[in-house]
Amino acid sequence: xxxxxxxxxxxxxxxxxxxxxxxxxxxxxxxxxxxxxxxxxxxxxxxxxxxxxxxxxxxxxxxxxxxxxxxxxxxxxxxxxxxxxxxxxxxxxxxxxxxxxxxxxxxxxxxxxxxxxxxxxxxxxxxxxxxxxxxxxxxxxxxxxxxxxxxxxxxxxxxxxxxxxxxxxxxxxxxxxxxxxxxxxxxxxxxxxxxxxxxxxxxxxxxxxxxxxxxxxxxx
Amino acid sequence: xxxxxxxxxxxxxxxxxxxxxxxxxxxxxxxxxxxxxxxxxxxxxxxxxxxxxxxxxxxxxxxxxxxxxxxxxxxxxxxxxxxxxxxxxxxxxxxxxxxxxxxxxxxxxxxxxxxxxxxxxxxxxxxxxxxxxxxxxxxxxxxxxxxxxxxxxxxxxxxxxxxxxxxxxxxxxxxxxxxxxxxxxxxxxxxxxxxxxxxxxxxxxxxxxxxxxxxxxxxxxxxxxxxxxxxxxxxxxxxxxxxxxxxxxxxxxxxxxxxxxxxxxxxxxxxxxxxxxxxxxxxxxxxxxxxxxxxxxxxxxxxxxxxxxxxxxxxxxxxxxxxxxxxxxxxxxxxxxxxxxxxxxxxxxxxxxxxxxxxxxxxxxxxxxxxxxxxxxxxxxxxxxxxxxxxxxxxxxxxxxxxxxxxxxxxxxxxxxxxxxxxxxxxxxxxxxxxxxxxxxxxxxxxxxxxxxxxxxxxxxxxxxxxxxxxxxxxxxxxxxxxxxxxxxxxxxxxxxxxxxxxxxxxxxxxxxxxxxxxxxxxxxxxxxxxxxxxxxxxxxxxxxxxxxxxxxxxxxxxxxxxxxxxxxxxxxxxxxxxxxxxxxxxxxxxxxxxxxxxxxxxxxxxxxxxxxxxxxxxxxxxxxxxxxxxxxxxxxxx
Ligand SMILES: [Zn+2]
Numbered sequence: 001x002x003x004x005x006x007x008x009x010x011x012x013x014x015x016x017x018x019x020x021x022x023x024x025x026x027x028x029x030x031x032x033x034x035x036x037x038x039x040x041x042x043x044x045x046x047x048x049x050x051x052x053x054x055x056x057x058x059x060x061x062x063x064x065x066x067x068x069x070x071x072x073x074x075x076x077x078x079x080x081x082x083x084x085x086x087x088x089x090x091x092x093x094x095x096x097x098x099x100x101x102x103x104x105x106x107x108x109x110x111x112x113x114x115x116x117x118x119x120x121x122x123x124x125x126x127x128x129x130x131x132x133x134x135x136x137x138x139x140x141x142x143x144x145x146x147x148x149x150x151x152x153x154x155x156x157x158x159x160x161x162x163x164x165x166x167x168x169x170x171x172x173x174x175x176x177x178x179x180x181x182x183x184x185x186x187x188x189x190x191x192x193x194x195x196x197x198x199x200x201x202x203x204x205x206x207x208x209x210x211x212x213x214x215x216x217x218x219x220x
Numbered sequence: 221x222x223x224x225x226x227x228x229x230x231x232x233x234x235x236x237x238x239x240x241x242x243x244x245x246x247x248x249x250x251x252x253x254x255x256x257x258x259x260x261x262x263x264x265x266x267x268x269x270x271x272x273x274x275x276x277x278x279x280x281x282x283x284x285x286x287x288x289x290x291x292x293x294x295x296x297x298x299x300x301x302x303x304x305x306x307x308x309x310x311x312x313x314x315x316x317x318x319x320x321x322x323x324x325x326x327x328x329x330x331x332x333x334x335x336x337x338x339x340x341x342x343x344x345x346x347x348x349x350x351x352x353x354x355x356x357x358x359x360x361x362x363x364x365x366x367x368x369x370x371x372x373x374x375x376x377x378x379x380x381x382x383x384x385x386x387x388x389x390x391x392x393x394x395x396x397x398x399x400x401x402x403x404x405x406x407x408x409x410x411x412x413x414x415x416x417x418x419x420x421x422x423x424x425x426x427x428x429x430x431x432x433x434x435x436x437x438x439x440x441x442x443x444x445x446x447x448x449x450x451x452x453x454x455x456x457x458x459x460x461x462x463x464x465x466x467x468x469x470x471x472x473x474x475x476x477x478x479x480x481x482x483x484x485x486x487x488x489x490x491x492x493x494x495x496x497x498x499x500x501x502x503x504x505x506x507x508x509x510x511x512x513x514x515x516x517x518x519x520x521x522x523x524x525x526x527x528x529x530x531x532x533x534x535x536x537x538x539x540x541x542x543x544x545x546x547x548x549x550x551x552x553x554x555x556x557x558x559x560x561x562x563x564x565x566x567x568x569x570x571x572x573x574x575x576x577x578x579x580x581x582x583x584x585x586x587x588x589x590x591x592x593x594x595x596x597x598x599x600x601x602x603x604x605x606x607x608x609x610x611x612x613x614x615x616x617x618x619x620x621x622x623x624x625x626x627x628x629x630x631x632x633x634x635x636x637x638x639x640x641x642x643x644x645x646x647x648x649x650x651x652x653x654x655x656x657x658x659x660x661x662x663x664x665x666x667x668x669x670x671x672x673x674x675x676x677x678x679x680x681x682x683x684x685x686x687x688x689x690x691x692x693x694x695x696x697x698x699x700x701x702x703x704x705x706x707x708x709x710x711x712x713x714x715x716x717x718x719x720x721x722x723x724x725x726x727x728x729x730x731x732x733x734x735x736x737x738x739x740x741x742x743x744x745x746x747x748x749x750x751x752x753x754x755x756x757x758x759x760x761x762x763x764x765x766x767x768x769x770x771x772x773x774x775x776x777x778x779x780x781x782x783x784x785x786x787x788x789x790x791x792x793x794x795x796x797x798x799x800x801x802x803x804x805x806x807x808x809x810x811x812x813x814x815x816x817x818x819x820x821x822x823x824x825x826x827x828x829x830x831x832x833x834x835x836x837x838x839x840x841x842x843x844x845x846x847x848x849x850x851x852x853x854x855x856x857x858x859x
Contacts, residue, residue, distance in 0.1 A: 021834060021837060021838075022830075022833045022834060022837050024826070024830055025772075027768065027769075027772040028772035028773065028775055028776045028826070029776070029822070029823070029826030029827075029829065029830065030776055030779070030780070030826065030829045030830065030833060031829065031830055031832070031833020031834065031836075031837065033837065041775050041776055041779045041780075041829075042771060042772040042775035042776060043775070044768070044772060075450050075617060078617055078619065079615065079617050082617060082618075082619075082707070083646060083706070083707040084407065084606075084609065084610055084617075084618060084707065085613075087406050087407065087610035087611065088406075088610065088611055088764070089764065089768070090761075090764055090765050090768050091761075093768070098646050098706060098707070101646050101707070102646050102647060102648045102704075105643075105644045105645070105646065105647055106647070106648075108644070109643065109644065210553065
C-alpha cells in the first residue's frame with residue numbers, strides 16, 4: 001500500500017492534470033502539447049518541458065536502466081535538439097535548442113551514473129516519505145566501515161596495497177549497486193537511501209585510492 | 221519547414237535567398253606553428269593550397285613600419301632578416317595575462333611590453349604595440365583570403381578549432397580574433413574532436429578512440445566513443461603550454477650550453493635566441509629521418525658547430541614526452557577504461573612525427589597509431605566537415621565536454637566546483653551561497669577554472685560583485701550563482717539574490733580578455749568596411765527571421781486553413797508576399813516591419829487555432845481516461 005501511494009505521488013508531480021492543456025507555439029502561435037520538443041505544425045523548437053529526467057528520456061521511472069537504451073534515447077534526442085542543428089537559425093531558436101540540450105545533458109548525466117541515479121530517484125520518490133533526504137542517516141556500521149577503510153588507505157605505502165584497496169572498493173561498489181536495485185524493486189526507499197549513502201562513501205574512497213597512488217609515486 | 225513554404229509560393233515568385241547560399245563557410249585549424257584552411261563540397265574535403273601546393277600556412281606574421289602585415293611563408297623568410305618585426309607562436313599567448321607570460325619568460329621568442337595594469341599581454345613588434353588577438357586576426361585574414369581567392373566568393377563564416385584544453389579566456393580571444401578578421405565563428409570545435417570527426421567519417425572508425433594531439437605549443441588528449449555518426453567525447457586532458465616548441469627549446473638550450481662551455485657565457489639578443497631556436501628546430505626535423513647531423517649557431521659574430529644524434533635528441537625531449545604519457549593515463553582513468561579498451565589511436569599535429577613520440581604512444585596503447593590522414597591536415601578536414609554540417613545540415617552528432625572544472629572562490633581561498641571537468645556541453649548549473657557576516661550587503665564573486673583546491677592555484681577567469689543584498693544576519697541571504705557553458709565551451713555566469721531578486725549577469729570576458737570597447741575600436745581601426753560588414757550581418761539576421769515567420773504561417777495555413785475565410789486568407793497571402801519582397805531588398809527595417817505586420821494580421825487566426833487545439837486536447841484526454849490502460853486503473857485505485 002505504501003509503495004502504491006508513492007507511485008501516485010510521482011504521477012502527480014511529473015504529469016500535472018493541467019498538462020493536457022496545450023501551450024501556444026512561440027513561432028506559429030498554434031497549440032503544442034506540454035512535453036513536445038517541436039511544434040507539430042511549424043516544427044519550431046519549443047522550450048524544454050518541466051518533466052523529470054526519466055520522462056525526458058522516455059524511460060520508466062525505476063532504478064534499473066538499460067544503458068544501451070539510455071544512450072540510444074539520448075543520442076536520438078540530441079540529434080534533433082543539439083545547438084549544432086540550429087547554427088544558422090534565429091537567435092530564439094538557438095537559445096531554445098541550447099536549453100533543450102542542457103536539459104538532455106542533465107538528464108543523461110544523472111541517469112547514466114548509478115550513484116546519481118539512486119540519489120535522484122530517492123528524492124523523486126521519497127520527497128514525502130524521507131523529508132531529510134539521504135544525508136542524515138545515522139548509521140554507525142557505515143561510519144565505522146568508512147573510517148576503517150580510510151585508515152587502511154592512509155597506512156598503505158606500496159602501490160600494491162593501494163591497488164588491493166581499490167579492487168576491494170570497486171567490488172563493494174558493484175555489490176552495493178546490485179543491492180540498491182533490489183531495494184528499489186521492493187519499494188524499500190529507506191533501505192535504498194541508506195545504501196545510496198554507503199555508495200557515496202565507497203565512491204569517495206575509490207577516488208582517494210587514486211590520489212594515494214599518485215602520492216606514493218611512480219611505479220605504474 | 222522548406223516544403224510548406226514551396227506550396228505557398230505563387231508562380232513566378234522567387235524564394236528568399238537562404239542565408240547560407242551566397243557565402244561560403246570554411247574550416248580553419250589555427251595552429252601554433254602552422255594553420256590550414258579547408259572547405260567541404262561534393263562529398264569530399266578540399267584542403268586549400270598555395271601555388272606551390274603547400275597546405276600549411278606558417279602562423280608567422282611580419283609587420284612593416286606602417287603597420288601592414290604579411291603572413292605565412294613570406295613572413296617566415298623575414299624572420300632571419302628582421303626578427304624584431306616578426307611574430308611566431310602567438311597562439312601561446314591567446315588569453316594570457318602579463319603574469320602568465322612572466323612565468324614563460326625566456327621561452328618566448330618575442331618582446332613583451334611591460335603593462336602596469338594586468339590585463340592582456342601586448343607585444344612590441346616593429347615599433348607597434350599589438351595584442352595576440354590582433355596578430356591572430358592577421359593569420360585568419362590571410363586564410364580567409366586564400367579561401368576567397370580559391371572559391372571566387374565571399375567567405376564570412378568559419379568553424380575554427382581550438383585545443384581542447386584551451387581555457388575560457390583563450391577561447392574568447394580566438395573568437396575575438398575571428399571577428400576582427402571579418403569571420404563569423406559558427407562554432408569553436410576542439411582540435412582532437414575535429415580530428416576524430418575526420419577519421420570517423422572519412423575512415424569509418426567505430427569504437428573507443430584516443431586522439432593524441434601534439435602541436436607546436438599545445439598538447440591535447442581526448443578519448444571518444446564513435447559509432448554510427450555519434451562522436452561522444454568521454455574525457456579530455458592536456459597541457460596548453462606543452463608542444464614541439466618545447467622540444468626546440470630543449471635542443472637550443474643544449475646547443476647554447478655547448479657553446480657556453482667552449483666560449484664562455486654570453487647574453488643573447490632576442491634575434492639570436494630566435495636563430496638558435498631555428499637551428500634547433502631544423503635539427504629536430506632532420507633527426508626524424510636521419511640518425512645524426514651537425515648544425516651551426518651564429519651569435520656575437522662567432523659561429524659554433526654542434527653535432528647531435530637521435531639518441532641525444534631523445535634523451536633531451538624524453539621528460540616532455542613522458543609528461544604527455546602521464547596525461548594519457550589520467551584521461552583513461554577519468555573515463556574508467558584501460559589502454560586495452562582503446563580500439564585505435566589517432567595522431568594529430570606535426571610533433572607526432574618525432575619517432576620517440578610515435579614509439580611511446582605505441583607502447584602505451586599497445587598498438588601502432590593510425591596514420592590514414594595527414595596529421596597536419598586532419599584537424600582542418602574535421603573543421604570543414606563541421607562547417608558543412610552546421611550550414612547545410614547533417615546527421616552527425618558531436619558531443620563534447622568541458623576540459624576543466626569551473627567554480628568560484630569560497631571562504632579561506634578554497635574553490636567550490638560548480639561544473640566538474642568532462643561534463644557534456646552545453647551545460648547549466650547553479651549553486652547557492654550565503655553571506656558570512658551580519659549585515660553584509662555585497663558579495664565578491666571570483667570565477668575560477670582548474671582542478672586544484674586552492675583558488676590561487678586555479679586560473680582566474682573573472683571577478684565581479686553583487687551589490688544591494690539586504691542587510692541580514694550571516695547566512696540568511698540566498699545567492700544563487702549560475703554557470704552556463706555553451707557549445708563553444710564559453711562560459712556565462714550570473715548571480716541572483718532570492719529575497720530581493722537583484723540580478724547580475726556577466727559574459728565572462730574579463731581578466732585577460734579585451735573589453736567590448738577595445739574590440740569595437742579595433743574593429744573600427746582595422747576594418748575599412750566594418751560598418752558594411754555589420755550591416756550585412758544584421759540584414760542576414762532579419763532575413764533568417766523573415767524566413768522563419770513565413771515558414772510558420774505557411775505551416776499554420778496548411779494545417780488549419782479551414783479556419784480561414786477567403787478574404788482573411790487573401791490578406792494573409794498579401795502580407796506574406798510583402799515579407800518576401802521586403803526580404804529580397806536590402807532594407808532591414810522594411811523586413812522587420814513586414815514581419816511584424818504579418819504576425820499582427822495572423823493573430824486572430826492563431827487564436828482560433830489555439831481554441832481548436834485546446835478542444836482537441838480535452839477531447840483526447842477524456843478518451844484516454846475512458847480508454848483506461850492498466851496504469852490509469854492503478855492510479856485511480858489509490859486515490
Ligand atoms: Zn508552431
